[in-house]
Amino acid sequence: MTAARDDHTRWEELAAGYALSALEPADEEAFLGHLPGCEVCAELIADAREVMAGLASTAPAVEPPASLRDAIVAAATPRAGLPPSPRQPRRRETRRSRYAAVAVVAAVVLIVVLGVWNVALQLQDRGQEHRLAAAERVMACVEQPGCRAIPLAAAKGGQVPVTALVRGREVSLVADGLPPNDTTGTTYVLWQKTGAADPSPVAAFDVTRDGVAVIDAGRLTDPLGTTEWLAVSHETGREPPAAPSEPVALGTVS
């Protein structure tokens, strides 16, 4: 066992060098042959990136020239409104192939963000500020390691209408396209299902306008780690019923 551990230390050393882009070509090629499927090395690289971000914060603060933003916007404009398209494979892409499953959640979250942008680009409507605010909320969650973004898919298929952002037990919802409810006689309800227990209501909320809404939905009843699924239902009456009607959006929590 000692020999096996020692043997893997070699890969861990290469992982640190790989994260720092400091490997010689031969070492990098060898490491990329090892990395797919190696959870230890993948974690080590992710940890190294957090440390490197810390190192980046020691760089002198300098303001980029305003022309840089203009150049980036101008370069991206021909593609605005189009769905994101894959570029040609790069040397760092191969390690992702084995993590396709976990990448799906990330892709959904970012596509939600970029989808919000692109919708905003296309519509140019008064709701644009709300969409951008929503994109900021999702991005802020994605940025924080302790925050989970959980897409709730429409029960009848189609695009994801709600993304739940959960930090600790605090939960907020980014709803895109949920129709406004009758605030005198109906309500939307966020439900949480854990283990063998019946689903419990987390919060009742209203959607008061078309387009994107960001809703702070209070605290989950139980920790996210024990949660089987989160769902949103549209209920008659202003208070949550004992049990949900058919959800309009539902997402399982892995």
Next chain:
Amino acid sequence: MVTAGDEHALEVLYDRYGRAAYALALRIVRDDELAQEVVQEVFLALWRDPARFDAQRGSFSSWLLAMTHHKAVDAVRREESQRRRSIDVAALEREAGQQAELDEQVWEGLRGERVRTALAALPAPQREALLLAYFGGYTQREIAALTDTPLGTVKTRMLAGMRRLRELLQATQDRLPGGPPGRGEVL
């Protein structure tokens, strides 16, 4: 045609991360035009293919900065900048230990200070290996030659330094800002 909507959409990303990415790129490539090219390449790559970010493994900001670092190192190796090659270890350590600029945002300043303190607590050979790789853009073999150290030792130091620095940073981890939200409130 550049519309107001396009500008606003990109500002969401750029305003949040552009400054940090540019500061890092400039620190590595030491050339304003080259740093701008690197940052532009990073943001456009993200815009075109957001799925390359894996949220299961670390924060978005650290991933974006790692991508910036990688592209900056690639750029500086392409350029073989004479200035970079003349940078010595003492200069790298001096720069990494400098006080934050006074006009730096409070949060960044605090974080930078925390990292500087952690760096100072690292054994000198580990700190040297990390800084030469991260800010100098040197490969492990180049670091071995620069520091007159066996390559195997450099690899060991790099891993040990990375792990030790992570422990030191975790020990002083600051709480992220943000208060509890209200119930059922549409923002």
